[in-house]
Amino acid sequence: MKCKGIGALTGRIARAICLLALLLPVVAFASDRVPKPVIDIDKPGRCVEDTATMRREHPDMLKHQRELTVHEGIRTRAHSLKGCVECHASTKTGSVLGEKGFCQSCHDYASVKLDCFGCHASKPKLASGAKP
Amino acid sequence: MSADANDGLSRRGFLAISAATLGGVMLAPGIRLIEIAGARAPDQPVSRQVRWGLLIDTSKCLPGCDDCVKACATENGIKDTGHPRTDAQWIRKVELKDMRSGHTNSVPVMCQHCEYPPCVDVCPTGASFKRADGIVLVDRHICIGCRYCMMACPYKARSIVFQNITGQNPDVPRGNGCAEGCTLCVHRIDHGRQPACVEACTKAGHNAMIFGDLNDPQSEIAQRVAKYASTQIRADLSLNPGVRYQGL
Numbered sequence: 503m504k505c506k507g508i509g510a511l512t513g514r515i516a517r518a519i520c521l522l523a524l525l526l527p528v529v530a531f532a533s534d535r536v537p538k539p540v541i542d543i544d545k546p547g548r549c550v551e552d553t554a555t556m557r558r559e560h561p562d563m564l565k566h567q568r569e570l571t572v573h574e575g576i577r578t579r580a581h582s583l584k585g586c587v588e589c590h591a592s593t594k595t596g597s598v599l600g601e602k603g604f605c606q607s608c609h610d611y612a613s614v615k616l617d618c619f620g621c622h623a624s625k626p627k628l629a630s631g632a633k634p
Numbered sequence: 635m636s637a638d639a640n641d642g643l644s645r646r647g648f649l650a651i652s653a654a655t656l657g658g659v660m661l662a663p664g665i666r667l668i669e670i671a672g673a674r675a676p677d678q679p680v681s682r683q684v685r686w687g688l689l690i691d692t693s694k695c696l697p698g699c700d701d702c703v704k705a706c707a708t709e710n711g712i713k714d715t716g717h718p719r720t721d722a723q724w725i726r727k728v729e730l731k732d733m734r735s736g737h738t739n740s741v742p743v744m745c746q747h748c749e750y751p752p753c754v755d756v757c758p759t760g761a762s763f764k765r766a767d768g769i770v771l772v773d774r775h776i777c778i779g780c781r782y783c784m785m786a787c788p789y790k791a792r793s794i795v796f797q798n799i800t801g802q803n804p805d806v807p808r809g810n811g812c813a814e815g816c817t818l819c820v821h822r823i824d825h826g827r828q829p830a831c832v833e834a835c836t837k838a839g840h841n842a843m844i845f846g847d848l849n850d851p852q853s854e855i856a857q858r859v860a861k862y863a864s865t866q867i868r869a870d871l872s873l874n875p876g877v878r879y880q881g882l
Contacts, residue, residue, distance in 0.1 A: 572773050574679035575765065575824045584804050621774055621809030623802040 539611035542602050544593045550580045560586075564618075583618060588626040599624045676824075684767040686818055687848040687876035688832070689855050689864060690741060694842035697740040700727055702843065705834030706744075709819060711803045715796075722793035722808075724816045725831060730882075739882060742831065742843075745770055745791040745816035746867065746875030753783035753792060753815075762813070768848075768876050769818050779811040788868050789875075791815045818845075848876065 549556050551563075563581045570576040579585040590604040591597055598605040599619060609616040674681065706712065706725045715721055725744040731737070751770045753762045761777035764770050772783075772792075784792040792815040799809050805821040808814055819829035827833075832845040846855035858864075864878040 568775060570679075572771065572775070573763065573765065575674075575767070575820065576677055576679060577821070577824050578677050587804065620798070621802070621807040621812070623804040623807070625801075625804075627804045 539607040540602050541604060541607050542592050543604065545589055583622055587624065591626050597624045680765055680767040682766045683849060685848045685876060686747070686768050686823065687846065687855055687878065689844040689858055689878050689880060691842045692739050692741050692879055692881040694840055695740050695742065696840065697729060697738060699840065701834045701838045702742050702831035703727060705830040709803065709830035710806045711801065711808065720796050722795055722814060741879060741882065743789060744877070746789050746877045747818060749874035751873065752786040752788065756782040756786040758782065769820055771817055771820065772813050772815065774807065774809065774812040777812045779813060781813060783813050788871055
């Protein structure tokens with residue numbers, strides 16, 4: 503009898519722990535305790551591809567385009583880094599970098615190194631006559 | 635008999651006409667038998683039929699004038715970092731003097747865009763490469779900054795960047811730790827424009843530099859090269875540079 507009671511108690515505790523473990527993510531994410539990247543998108547409208555594709559595949563697109571541009575001289579703007587910067591640069595800072603910058607905010611959040619801008623300009627070309 | 639002969643003629647005529655037509659006709663999207671030099675659509679790759687080159691008339695190049703050097707620096711975002719010994723140098727003016735006659739020459743020297751570039755031969759990663767149209771470039775995505783190309787180049791045309799760079803021209807990405815050199819303003823050529831140095835020289839009225847397609851018999855540069863004697867620097871190395879000098 504005694505042994506059976508202990509067994510039932512252990513089972514009940516195990517079930518409770520399992521339930522807690524299952525509920526934990528729901529509890530954690532229900533409130534906005536997890537920080538999300540703050541992205542200022544100044545120019546609303548459609549990107550060159552839909553959002554899901556862009557989020558997942560933009561590194562591959564850029565890599566593909568860079569081969570075409572550097573080696574074959576194809577300078578179409580749709581998938582070029584220059585095109586990204588021209589559209590996505592913040593109107594406040596003029597750049598895709600910075601805390602709320604389109605590129606940097608997300609890369610900081612995902613902890614993915616962003617080394618494009620060691621060489622590439624992070625600001626679009628100023629129109630002739632415009633002041634920085 | 636006569637009917638047969640006519641038949642043969644008409645067949646031959648037909649073949650000749652169809653061959654002539656086919657040359658200009660689009661075989662498949664983007665593939666033509668006859669490539670028209672210079673008239674490239676933005677989504678078409680560079681053509682092997684083109685060989686870009688420069689002709690520098692040394693009799694028109696003034697000593698002390700550095701319009702081309704300044705234009706290059708502005709276009710490509712090359713700034714003085716206060717370290718003149720190690721600053722990147724894509725184009726420089728060289729003053730030559732014949733000690734016997736006292737005759738002087740002043741010429742701009744930049745990457746000579748060789749047909750057989752030694753920088754490409756020695757590059758361990760394939761970053762240094764020659765584009766189909768003869769322009770020698772560095773793919774900075776692959777460059778590891780080993781500087782073999784700088785040692786291999788007989789024209790001292792390559793530099794390496796030692797400082798972090800900001801505020802680049804969006805068309806000319808350049809950064810710390812990469813080898814670089816004159817690109818013949820490839821970003822301008824791809825849009826049908828002339829290199830910045832040539833444009834500046836012409837604008838200032840010197841007309842000492844001509845840019846064009848050496849393979850196109852109709853181009854000014856090809857006609858000038860065919861008509862007047864021009865030399866390549868260190869022609870003994872048989873690298874066949876695309877940059878030629880007249881009156882040197």
